[in-house]
Amino acid sequence: MKRAGDDEGAQQQQQGGEAAGGKAQSKLSAAAASAASGPGWTKVSCPCCASERVEPLVLVKLGPKVGPETKRWLMKLIGAPQKDGGAGLLAHPGEDASGNIIVVSAPRCTLLRATEELGLCKSYHNGNMEAFSYSDRDNFKDSDNMEAFLTTAERQYMVKYELDGLRAQRDLRIPGLPDSCILQNRDNIWQKLGSFGLIVDTFPLHEPKKLKELSEAWYAGNQLVQPLDKVNEYFGSSVAFYFSFLDFYTWSLLPPAVLGLSIAYFSGEVQREMLESVSGSQAADDQDDPGLVISGHMVQAVFSMLWSTVVMEMWKRRSASLSYRWGTLTLAERFAEPRPGFHGDLGVNPVTGRVEPLFPEWQRDLRMALVSVPVVGLFLGLVVLGMTCFYWGEARVQQLHKDWDSLLSQTLLYVPSVLHIVYTNMLATVYRTVAQTLTEYENHREESAYENHLTGKVLVFTFFNCFAVLFHIAFFKQDVPLLRKRLASLLIVTQLVNQVTEVVIPFLVDRFISAPHRTETADDPEEDKFRNQSTLPAFPGLFAEYIELLVQFGYLSLFSCVFPLTAVLLLLNNLTEIRSDAYKICRLFRKPCYPPVANLGVWQIAFEVLSFVSVVSNCWLLVLSPRLQKRCQEGELSSANLLLGAVIVEHLLILVKVILAALIPDEPGWIRKKREHIEYTSMQALRQQKLQTEES
Amino acid sequence: MKRAGDDEGAQQQQQGGEAAGGKAQSKLSAAAASAASGPGWTKVSCPCCASERVEPLVLVKLGPKVGPETKRWLMKLIGAPQKDGGAGLLAHPGEDASGNIIVVSAPRCTLLRATEELGLCKSYHNGNMEAFSYSDRDNFKDSDNMEAFLTTAERQYMVKYELDGLRAQRDLRIPGLPDSCILQNRDNIWQKLGSFGLIVDTFPLHEPKKLKELSEAWYAGNQLVQPLDKVNEYFGSSVAFYFSFLDFYTWSLLPPAVLGLSIAYFSGEVQREMLESVSGSQAADDQDDPGLVISGHMVQAVFSMLWSTVVMEMWKRRSASLSYRWGTLTLAERFAEPRPGFHGDLGVNPVTGRVEPLFPEWQRDLRMALVSVPVVGLFLGLVVLGMTCFYWGEARVQQLHKDWDSLLSQTLLYVPSVLHIVYTNMLATVYRTVAQTLTEYENHREESAYENHLTGKVLVFTFFNCFAVLFHIAFFKQDVPLLRKRLASLLIVTQLVNQVTEVVIPFLVDRFISAPHRTETADDPEEDKFRNQSTLPAFPGLFAEYIELLVQFGYLSLFSCVFPLTAVLLLLNNLTEIRSDAYKICRLFRKPCYPPVANLGVWQIAFEVLSFVSVVSNCWLLVLSPRLQKRCQEGELSSANLLLGAVIVEHLLILVKVILAALIPDEPGWIRKKREHIEYTSMQALRQQKLQTEES
Incomplete structure (x- = not known):
């Protein structure tokens, strides 16, 4: 009943929203109708761009001390054609010339040119996708x-x-600002204006009506399928790829979950072992069925290895078809301008011949070697310290439990694990900030290099932080029950902690701290609504989300054979994760703005590396499997032979993995043909243009 | 003295050759001077292409029954502009209209357009290399x-x-040929004419003067450095890359050779072991210095692993700078026409929209799965059969030696090895033909796919054929002395056999069978000399040469730690190999014609895979090292712990290898900047052209 009530409420809200949206929009449309002349939007430069309705796309929030003169100058800059050094966009001053926002939109020609420059594919008249x-x-x-x-x-x-790419074409004084604030030739205007405090924020605007539709199709009901195309439409391919991967990965958890459940039910052995490890008592397990030569343990290990390979290969194919569908198959690599944070002495770039800040590579290498590497090492040391403390605590608690043996002491058994997990999570949060500072200090020229170095740093640490203890338990202590206990508590605690920090806290902050300042009624002018969006916190990025998935994937592919229910727990977690992530991105933050992408990028590699490591880990866990160990102890099998077998199995499985990866093509045949066709067509088009140029 | 005499003779010959060349050239130049009009060369289509001298480049040898009418038609086709369906080249009928050769050259415009189409880089006026x-x-x-x-x-x-790319623009009857010989629209003309027997051969012409200069700088003296730029000038980048790699690899054999020599001299242990294995007697080796914990064996194994990684990484850098120097850094990938041997039903290619033969992929997959894989498997089986026979023979001979123990029986000890090596070599030759037939049957559309599948097949077999026995001895029999003996005989016998089959036999054939029919005097017309070149056998390709290098590299990186003199033997072999290969390509065969390349292609990958396998192999050989085995037997070390250590060392070394490969950039910094500059310039040029097109 409550659900139905909610739905009704949502519908009413929606209707209200629509009405309000309609009203507000009509007001802006009125301004837009006179786009080619009159006040409101700036003029468009060519006739084909004049349109009935101008859609507000991006909000520029100005600093508190910006005068009307400066605002007029800025709007003129935004509106000026690109060949005159402007952005070739449309600007709207909001309610009046003195307000602290500028609403920006784009005319047709600018958008079409940007489409070509970014290398996006669009539907051709014959139905194929072609590079625009x-x-x-x-x-x-x-x-x-x-x-x-x-x-x-x-x-x-x-x-x-277009705004971020604006560059001064000569030395400029900014009207209304002190003389010290000067734009020099080739300066990145938007970044400089930011550093002068003139521009506080530039972010895309939410469209309440579309957002409502999207969220209803996405997380409001009991949908099993995400509206990925709509997500791509509204949030862009970067976000859509994350959710597609989450979706794909969640569904591919079904086979290991089913396997895990059946092993847990049918194999008495595992159940007994789990009971033992939970109760902490070492009940004898020699009554297990001697006829079963292959234990659930082994089945799970081999399955994990093959599963992780096949899943990653199938994802590549899915990724290729998504990227075709969303027109990002042939994204152009451009010779990017230096990223905003990059600094150095002005000089001539040997590649492009442009005057821009240069920073010698040896200096960057030096900074990496002398600062970044030691600091990262220090943090890895902190991880080891935490691990040592955990073992000390674990030993103390075990002792305590042995001395007292009560329900309390049994609960205490879990305390060191929980504490350690919390420590680990806190360390990870601190480290992420440190990694950002370090990467900033390394002063990379390209955004992509910055991203890769940052991701690399965080990945090394995350891998160490999340898996060091487990590897230590598995490979040095060789204690399968302890490993199982750790894995279970990690899975449950980490997931709870993540859901709380990611969704519940922002939700509470939003509801009880921010929202009261942001009450809006249907009659509010649209400008106020835009301004309200700027009070939302910025979206924290997909980085943490990917890390979370990677760690999950690691637990599953590296260690799941000791705890068969891993996949079941992850499946349950991810089904809620999809919804909570969707809710988060739709409701709790400002709309994020990412460039179009064609795949997961560096994350794809991280997942593949993990699936390689899983072979090593699983082979080792096979050696540790209770049944084989017992046969070893009973002298049926020499430990050298057991080890030799494991090594041979490992090498064979790596071979199988490599062959499997080579045999499954990375893109489906039809996508390959389409991609080649796109490449062929663009080559032909270029050649055609060349011929025309020569003839004319 | 003999050497000096040879040199004198060569000089005399050279002078004679020059005089003859001069005379003959003046005659052709006379024809060429009237290139734009008159008989001799066909007319050029644009004024800028008219030149004083036309250089004969390629010889087309016609079939025996080709009449003057057909020859005229063919010359007209070669001379017609490309937009009229011709090749845009220059043709010369040789001595008269009825002769069976056509000499082809190219005018400036055609060459310049082809330069752009192939994506070659050339010197810009400012001294940089730029994409033309x-x-x-x-x-x-x-x-x-x-x-x-x-x-x-x-x-x-x-x-x-240009000739190979000629396609009929409509259905054509060929003058002078029966009506059954018809060219259909979009047929590849050159291939069709070949199948009609109209064209027997198309090959580039040697230039005696340049060839003389090149060979003197290359192999006539005691040069340590090869004239690689001249090789590139004369034979093209494909051949130049092979010789550059041979050169680079030979020099990088110096460190392992020095190490091997010092180990062989200073470590008494190895000497003793070698003596033992050669004499076949199992002398006790327990008097070795117990203070030495690290044996030469181990040093060599670890060195091999790191050496192979570093060499491959450094080669990549060298390869990048060569490719910049030779202008092949930015070769354009083109949407190739199907390769000449490709057949199938006519249909519309979904990528290019052209009408051409199509062959369904599933049918190709089926052929691979049902024919190629079993046949390759059969040959691998023959390898195993050979191995079994070898072991049987080995056992018999050992028995014989034990019974008789004479000098004869000691010599007999080597017979099975030698026989097996000869069998192996013969099998390899047969297999190469079979692999070609199979790949032909698989009917690949692109030349590159054909090459890759052929190379793949041959590589699998070669790897199995050359290394299966060694792996078997190392990993199953675990018999280090036998491994050492095998390796020594393989190195010596294989190299002798190769040098004989590759150089001595062709030389003898050429000198005593072909040459008498080819005596030429200085007064011969140049046409006859051209015709003489067609009597030389076609160059057998670089495939066998690369395979030889790969096998060498395998012996060295996989097994050299058991026979420290491997690198020394290889170094000696390669110093003669450079000369004999150079002699071979200059003197014994027709001039080969390869497309320009930017690197070693698929061979690079094969070498890298081998350097990976070397880690596994060396770690295992470490475990088998006599010192460790002895400690194991004496109970100081449990075999499980030894194995565990080896596994850990192996995984660590693979990690080191991966990190090393990632840390050494694949191209030097200055090349990267140049390449990026080239890419940037071409992008700018395209954009410029587009803007012009739009404005006009």
């Missing part, structure tokens, strides 16, 4: 209606891309 | 003098490329 070419624009479907041609996320990213 | 662009041709150095602008090999390849 501006000179061939009339043959693409919907190329006269930008709202159908490009997704909301693409349009917003393009506006931000 | 036809519309910017005047800014490139020497772009008005084709003999300085392009290498001989490039010019010849371009002529062949």
Whole structure:
């Protein structure tokens, strides 16, 4: 009943929202109708761009001390054609010339040119996807209606891309600002204005009506399927790829979950072992069925190895078809401008011949070797320290339990594990900030290099932090019951902690601290609603989400054979994770703005590395499997032979993995043909243009 | 004295050759002077292509029954502009219209356009290498003098490329041929004419003067350095890359050779072991210095692993700078026409939209799975059969030696090894033909796919054939002395056999069977000399050469720790190999014609895989090292712990290898900047052209 009530409420809200949206929109549309002339939006430069309705895409929030003169200058800059050094966009001053926001939109020509520059694919008139070419624009479907041609996320990213790429064409004084604030030739304007405090924020705007539709299709009901195309439409391919992977990965947990459940039910052995490890008593397990040569342990280990390979290969194929569908198959690599945070002495870039800050590579290498590596090492040391403390605590608690043996002492048994997990999580949070500072200090020129170094640092630490204890237990202590206990508590505690820090806390903050300041009614002018969006916190990025998935994947592929219920727990967790992540990105934060992407990028590699390591780990766990160990103790099998067998199995399985990875093509045949066709067409188009140039 | 005499003779010959060349050339130049009009060479289509001298590049040898009418038609086709369906080249009928050769050359415009199409880099006026662009041709150095602008090999390849790419633009009857010989629309003309027997051969011509110069700088004296740039100029980058790699690899054999020699001299242990294995007697080796914990065995094993990684990484860097120097850094991948041997039903290619033969992929997969895989398996079985026979023979001979113990029986000890090596070599030769037939039957569309599948097949077999016995001895029999003996005989016998089959036999055939039919005097018309070149056998390709290097590299990196003199033997072999290969390609065969390449291609991967396998193999050989085995037997070390240690060392070394490979950049910093500059410039050029097109 409560559910139904909720739904009704949502519907009422929606209707209200629609009405309000309609009203507010009509007001902005009124301004937009006179786009080519009059006040409101700035003028468009070419006739084809004049349209009935201008859609507010990005909000620029100005600093508190920005005068109308400066605001006018900025709007003129945004509106000026690109060949005159402007952004070629449309600007709207909000309610009046003195307000502290500028709403930015983009005319058709700018969007189409940006589509070509980014290398996006769009539907051709014959139904295929083709790399968009501006000179061939009339043959693409919907190329006269930008709202159908490009997704909301693409349009917003393009506006931000044009703004971020603005460069001064000569030395400039900014009207209304002191003389010390000067733009020098080739300066990145947007970044400089930010450092002058003129621009506080630039972020894409939510569209309440679309957001409502999206969230209903996404997490409001009991949907099993995510509306991925809509997510791509609204949040862009970067976010859509994350959710696609989450979705794919969650469904591919089904086979190991079923296997895990059946092993847990049918194999008495495992149940007994689990009971033992939970109760802490070492009941004898020599009554197990001697006819069973292959234990659930082994089945699970071999299955894990093959499963992780097949899943990663199948994901690559899925990823290729998604990327075709979303038109990002042929994204152009561009010779990027230096990232905003990059600094150095001005010089001539040997690649592009442009004057820009240069920073010698040997200095960066030195910084990495002398600062980053030791600091990262220090943190890894802290991990080891935590591990040592955990073992000390574990020993003390075991002693206590032996002395007292009460329900309390049995509960106490879990305390060191829980404490250690909390310590580990805190350390990870601190480290992430430190890693960012370090990578900033390394002063990478390209955004991608920055991202890769940051991700690399965090990955090394995360791997160490999450798996060091487990590897230590598995490989040095060789204590399977302890490993099982740790894994179980890690899975349950980590997931709880994550859900709480990620969703519950932001939700509470939003509901009880921020929201009261943000009450809005249907009659509010649209400008106020835009301004309200800027009070939401910025989206923290997908980094933490990917790390979470990676760690999960690690638990499952590296160690799940000792705790068969891992996949079941992860499946349950991920089914809620999809919903909570969706809720989070829709409701609790500002709309994020990511460039279009064609795949998971560096994360894909991280997952694949993990699936390689899983072979080593599983082979070792096979050696430790209770049944084999017992046969060893009974002298049926020499430990050298057992080890030799494991080594041979390991090498064979790695071979199988490599062959499997080579035999399953990374993209489905039809995608390969389409991609080649796209590449062929663009090559032909270029050649055609060249011929024309020569003839003319 | 004999040497000096030879040199004198060579000089005399050279002078004679020059005089003859001069005379003959003047005659052809006379024809060439009237290139734009008159008989001799066909007319050029544009004024800028008219030149004083036309250089004969490629010889087309016609079938015996080709009449003057057909020859005229063919020359007209070769001379017609490309837009009219011709090749845009220059043709010369040889001595008269009825002769069975056509000499082909290329005018400037065709060469320049082909340079752009192939994506070659050339010197820009500012001294940098830039991707050549036809519309910017005047800014490139020497772009008005084709003999300085392009290498001989490039010019010849371009002529062949244009001829091979000729396609009928409509259904055509060939004059002078029966009506059954018809060219259909989109048929590959050159291939069809070949199947009609109209064209027997198309090959580039040697230039006696240049060849003489090259061979003197290359192998006639005692040079330590190869004239690689000249090799690139004359034979093209494909051949030059092979010789560069051979050169680089030979020099990088110095460190392991020095190490091997010092180990062999200073470590009494190894000497004693070698003596034992050679004499076959099992003398006790327990008097070795107990203070030495690390034996030469171990030093060599660890060194081999690191050496192979570092060498491959350094080669990548060297390869990148060579490719920059030779202008092949940015070779364009083109959407190749199907390879000549490809057949199938006519259909529309979904990628290019062209009508061409299509062959369903599932059918190819089926052929691979049902024919290729079993046949390859059969040959692998033959290898195992050979191995079994070898062991049987080995056992018999050992028995014989024990019974008789004479000098004869001691010599007999080597017979099974030698027989087996000969069997192995013969099997390899047969298999190579079979692999070609199989790959042909698989009917790959692209030349590159064909090459890769062929190389893959041959590699699997070669690896099995050359290393199976060694692996078997090392891993199953665990018999280090036998391994050492095998390795020594393999190294010596294989190298002798190779040198004989590769050089001595072709030399003898050439000198005593072919040459008498080919006596030429200085007064012969140049046409006859050209015709003489067609009597030389075709160059057998670099495939066998690469295989030879790969096997060498395998012996060294996989097993050298048991026979420290491996590197010394290989070094000696390669110093002669460089000379004999150079002699072979210059003198014994027709001039080969390969497309320009930017690296070793699939061979690079094969070498890297081998260097990975070397870690596994060396770790195992470490375990088998006599010192460790003795400690094991004496009970100081349990065999399980020894094995565990080896596994840990192996995993660590693989990690080190991966990190090392990641830390050493694949191209030197300055090359990276140059490459990026080239890419940036071409992108800018394209954008410029687009803007012009739009404005016009």
